[in-house]
Amino acid sequence: MAWLDKFKLKKGLVQSLNEAGFVAPKEIQQKTLTRINGGQDVIVVGPEGCGKTTTYILATLNKFNYTPDGVPKVLILAPDKEKVEEIIVKIDQLNKNKTLSIVPLFATPGIEAQMDAMAEGADIVVATPDRARAIYLKLGLDLNKIELLVIDDAELIVKQGLQLPVTELVNSMPKCQHLVFTEVLHERLNRMIQPFMKQPATVEVEEIGEPLFDTHPQILYLLPNFGTKVNLLNLFMQDEDLFTKVVLFVNTRPTAEKLYKDLQHQRCTVALLNPWFFEMDGFTSLQEFKDAATRVLIVVNDGEEKLDLNGIPFLIHFELPVEKETYIDRMIITSPDVENEIMAITFASDLELTAVKKIEQATGQKIPLGELPEDLIVEKERTSAGLGEKKAAKAKANDDAPGAAFHEKKASNSKTYNYGGGVKAKMNNKKNH
Template identity: 40%
Template sequence: MNSFEKLKLSKQLQIAVSNAGFSQPTSLQSKIFSRINGGQDLVAVAPEGAGKSTSLILASLNKIKHTEEIAPRVLVLVSSKERGQSLVEQFHSLNRNKSLRIYGLFHDEGTLDAQVLEVTDGVDIIIAQPDRAKSVYLKLGLNLNKLQLFIVDDADEIVKNGLQLPVSELGRSTPKAQNLVFSSVYHGKIARMLSYYMEEFSVIEIDELEEKDLKCIDQIRYQVPNFKTKLNLLELLLQDKEVFDKVLVSVNSKFTAETVYKLLKTKDVGLTTIKCGAFSNDDIEGAEDFLLNPKKSILIVVQEDLENLDTSKIPFLMFFDLPDEENLYQQKVTWFGEQQNDQMALVLLTDLELSEMKKIEQELGLRIPEMDLPDGLFIEEEIKRKKVEQEEQEDSSRGGAFHEKKAKNTKTENIRPSERYNKYKK
């Protein structure tokens, strides 16, 4: 039996995936297709390479057997034009029913009026950027009455690009469609976006790690909702001078370095920087000077200076930002030789940075433990100005799909930072 038969794909699709070189379903596909075939709304969370794109394509082509309507029956929302164009190509490569009309709806590909005419002439599957799809919908060019599948691809990237509002509004216009969401991570901002049009859904997560032969220093991470709360967390953690007697704080820009410096400068801490003289009078030459200076306990370093800095003897590496430069984080937390450095890396994340953290975990082949947020941390509220969030307050009768935080993410104990880190220090 062809392994893809278990997914209850059509004969044409089974031949197509076989010709494309797929021998068996991925773990993700094996878990989600019975639910998709049963008509369930679901969120599929998996890392790159887990088969998310192939899954949404197969689900779409399996649902639409032939052309029979003018109005589209599948709408796939993507995070960017480039991502959408790639997905259109993948659709065509797996589609054996050449009568199906597959159309990409993106910015800078013809005028809006021309795209409206193209859609109203009749299409079966639309792959679109959310704001472009909304514009066509408002021009009465996108009929969603016959829609069977409403799919959000790369939900984490859509949220990162600030496209939640058109996704929510389009989703609320398709109450009869089955909803499928694919993402590398799942966090509060994604849950909020989905809550405006999805009431009950399953979250299926594949979080497999390939073992790597790497030696790493101890690592932990904290996750907070936004940048201001991250600043509060940094300030609170560094108040424990008994633990953080020598700590490097890594940031990605001089602007952030200045923000952090001004925040900590008001406290009674030994603060210094490297090559940040524009706002700091405390510059030093390198890590050795920092370690030998008993009056200095916190060293702020911008990413561009981090790569060539010997950090191997600094007890704590605190990543306020995950480095943009590929593999820089991995370089700083891996070690070679027989003797492990007595170090710990702490990563401070916002929801929007979680997908990058997941990629790092895949590269390292290990799960970085998430810590409870410490008592006394002030969580900054985000300003709610968007129409869709105002509607949530005005229409509380709708209910929502917010899920309670897992127990591991809730604050359940009152432990000093020093006690917490002692569990991980050698």
């Protein structure tokens, strides 16, 4: 398929694509460029490397003739300095119109140099939201003639808590087209973009190949916050017949200490791997835990030690490790013994979905979603384990909202969880352990 015929790109831009080795459009460009060139707001969801950056750079450069006027027509927002610089390099690779003025804005000592660059004229501004807002408030960034706003790596912008500067910038633009590019689309991101997206088209591209290796069965539970993760863990641990042995992975010592105390309060036998306080129960090896009557071993994700997890019926990732390879190594089946099958359960919030997607892409496998127990109590938002205990908040399911439904029911000792038939059968087989 020819770039020129399909997408009505300028000839110089098509020449740049051919010289850069882009002989044919990728799936994401086939699905989005016509909509973008037609002026529609678009939300694009796709994994790293699928062509998101190239897509919006093509749409950006295609807007300009050879006589730009030096007033910002396109604003591209990115989460950090590194991404801003990466976008600038990509634009330079494809841009043959050397009269275009492209100005990067990001946090750096002093703001005067960037103010001077803007004063000299800018056609395309590539910026982090906080620095763009700061220069706008100093009257250095004119938003009145912005025709195209691009928000790249939008999930990372939300993760960094930069929703407010994005909202303020958007509200200061009289009228423009909006493009949002993200690896995952979740409720927090939706809350940021819904007020300004006008009847957007949502285009999703998944690039998950064939499975690369055999892994243990996995289940993913999507949860809104830390407190609800704690409630789900406590609910699961009430079933002593099923969850006979569990290795529980967390990322920090404060979280490990919090869960240690919670599980002790629930009268669940729990220990830490290599405890850092002498008053805490612990083991120095997995084998000691396997030989003991203790049900739960909490392990802080450090990625330094290779753990022999064979013989442990359940692995629960309360938090995903920073490096996806650490998680994947634990999932690979090292022993074909069916009787010794391990089930891996992962708790993930909206902000951890990017890590989940990267794992799925690396393994070539989608992690099945688990239904949340009807007895689960959903807590109000809280930012970390150290904020102290808050009362559980009952939440009604919103039929119109994406994601799992949370039912307003009182917690109990019920062991009836809404697992799928196949998953439930696998889990029930573990009662022999």
